Amino acid sequence: xxxxxxxxxxxxxxxxxxxxxxxxxxxxxxxxxxxxxxxxxxxxxxxxxxxxxxxxxxxxxxxxxxxxxxxxxxxxxxxxxxxxxxxxxxxxxxxxxxxxxxxxxxxxxxxxxxxxxxxxxxxxxxxxxxxxxxxxxxxxxxxxxxxxxxxxxxxxxxxxxxxxxxxxxxxxxxxxxxxxxxxxxxxxxxxxxxxxxxxxxx
Amino acid sequence: xxxxxxxxxxxxxxxxxxxxxxxxxxxxxxxxxxxxxxxxxxxxxxxxxxxxxxxxxxxxxxxxxxxxxxxxxxxxxxxxxxxxxxxxxxxxxxxxxxxxxxxxxxxxxxxxxxxxxxxxxxxxxxxxxxxxxxxxxxxxxxxxxxxxxxxxxxxxxxxxxxxxxxxxxxxxxxxxxxxxxxxxxxxxxxxxxxxxxxxxx
Numbered sequence: 001x002x003x004x005x006x007x008x009x010x011x012x013x014x015x016x017x018x019x020x021x022x023x024x025x026x027x028x029x030x031x032x033x034x035x036x037x038x039x040x041x042x043x044x045x046x047x048x049x050x051x052x053x054x055x056x057x058x059x060x061x062x063x064x065x066x067x068x069x070x071x072x073x074x075x076x077x078x079x080x081x082x083x084x085x086x087x088x089x090x091x092x093x094x095x096x097x098x099x100x101x102x103x104x105x106x107x108x109x110x111x112x113x114x115x116x117x118x119x120x121x122x123x124x125x126x127x128x129x130x131x132x133x134x135x136x137x138x139x140x141x142x143x144x145x146x147x148x149x150x151x152x153x154x155x156x157x158x159x160x161x162x163x164x165x166x167x168x169x170x171x172x173x174x175x176x177x178x179x180x181x182x183x184x185x186x187x188x189x190x191x192x193x194x195x196x197x198x199x200x201x202x
Numbered sequence: 203x204x205x206x207x208x209x210x211x212x213x214x215x216x217x218x219x220x221x222x223x224x225x226x227x228x229x230x231x232x233x234x235x236x237x238x239x240x241x242x243x244x245x246x247x248x249x250x251x252x253x254x255x256x257x258x259x260x261x262x263x264x265x266x267x268x269x270x271x272x273x274x275x276x277x278x279x280x281x282x283x284x285x286x287x288x289x290x291x292x293x294x295x296x297x298x299x300x301x302x303x304x305x306x307x308x309x310x311x312x313x314x315x316x317x318x319x320x321x322x323x324x325x326x327x328x329x330x331x332x333x334x335x336x337x338x339x340x341x342x343x344x345x346x347x348x349x350x351x352x353x354x355x356x357x358x359x360x361x362x363x364x365x366x367x368x369x370x371x372x373x374x375x376x377x378x379x380x381x382x383x384x385x386x387x388x389x390x391x392x393x394x395x396x397x398x399x400x401x402x403x
Contacts, residue, residue, distance in 0.1 A: 011388040046394045049344045050363035055243040058256050062242075063234045066263045072225050082224070 009036045014043055215279040222270050230270075234263050237280070241287045244360055248291035250349050258294060262287040278371070285375040288357050295353045347397035355390035362387050 009017065009026060016022040017030065017040050030036050088098045116123060149155055162168050210218055210232040218236075221229035241262055246255035266273075266283050273282060348356055357376060361367045369387075373380045 011384065014388075015384075042395050042399075043391060046391055046398065047363055049398070050359065050394075051366075053344065053364055055239040055364075056246050057239055058242040058259060062238050062256070062259070063231055066234050066260055066267070067227070067231065069260065069264045070230060070267045072227055072230065079225075 008033065009040065014040060018043065018047055216275055219270060219273060219275065219279055222267070230267055233267070233270075233279075237263075237283055240365055241283060244284065244357075244365065245287055245291045247345070247348060247360055247364075248288075248353065248356055249294060254294070258290045259287070262290050265290075281367075281371050281375050284361065284365070284367070288361075288375060292353055292357065343398055344394070347394050350397060351390055351393060355386050355393070358383055358386040359390040359394070 007029070009022075009030065013022060013026055017026075022030070030040065088094055162171050210221065210228055213221070213232075215233075215236070218229050218232050222233060238259070242255060242259045245258045245262070246252060249255050249258065262283065266286050273279070348359070351359065354376075358372060361372045361375065362369070367375070369380060369383055372378075373383045376383065378386075
């Protein structure tokens with residue numbers, strides 16, 4: 001103990017003294033040691049000066065300038081879900097209606113699944129009939145479109161124009177250039193304005 | 203009944219963050235309002251330029267608010283935002299250090315004209331109102347002494363004694379070992395004591 005009283009305060013002990021938590025034996029040393037008293041006194045002055053330093057304020061309108069650069073995560077789905085949630089929880093009645101609807105929906109879904117499982121052959125027959133019908137309608141439609149195109153007077157002129165592989169290649173290349181040009185133009189037109197950097201107002 | 207949103211002024215940081223995550227603009231504004239002064243002060247004292255400090259503070263808030271969805275509530279919001287602010291300031295100081303121009307001009311300038319164009323203008327220009335404001339604000343002895351510290355020491359001492367953050371939190375914010383933070387703070391205080399010694403004599 002006597003030996004500890006002879007040692008000067010360490011940095012951690014100076015911190016403890018500043019926080020008011022230095023242990024009594026070391027406080028006794030501090031009382032007796034001029035060097036440690038001088039050190040702690042000057043540390044105390046520096047710390048008090050630091051603690052008394054004011055906080056600076058940014059220029060007025062800082063919050064607005066920050067908000068100008070932040071997009072709120074508020075998609076329609078989020079708002080709609082929140083609105084629905086608030087409406088459902090608005091009263092006991094709305095909550096009861098919502099619960100009843102959920103029960104009806106759940107029962108309907110359960111019934112549908114059970115019926116499907118027990119009538120799988122009927123469902124398969126309906127599926128094949130629908131697939132056959134859809135195929136027939138598709139071919140009928142395609143034949144209609146082709147015969148319609150063939151009847152137009154410009155069809156033969158077009159056919160003569162792109163009658164050779166070289167011509168087809170040239171026309172395809174020109175179309176590709178026009179297409180890419182259109183894409184670039186569209187991208188430029190739809191580009192968002194550059195990020196605005198708000199500066200402090202003098 | 204749905205739980206009504208808390209009054210944001212009286213709400214804790216965590217409650218405000220929860221509201222912000224739901225997309226409430228008022229919660230975003232409240233977070234900026236709460237921290238604009240401490241964050242701006244820290245950055246201003248780090249970079250010692252008002253306009254730049256405001257840009258970096260804005261950048262800090264924009265980054266924090268955009269990432270509020272990924273913020274982990276088990277950490278203190280204040281630690282999180284101070285960490286972003288400190289990183290912004292330190293990054294800037296490092297970049298500035300790399301891009302420092304000599305008084306004679308850029309080291310990349312090869313012709314006399316280029317050297318003149320890139321040389322630092324240190325005379326013949328009166329300080330503008332902004333510089334005068336900065337000089338007044340940062341001109342106190344303690345502010346000047348802080349300005350003379352290494353950036354790492356400056357960050358530590360400001361967070362500890364101006365913002366009143368505990369050592370452990372500072373270590374977490376700055377990504378440094380606790381012992382290093384303590385050493386930096388002790389050294390910073392030692393340098394400040396020496397810088398301010400003449401005032402006591």
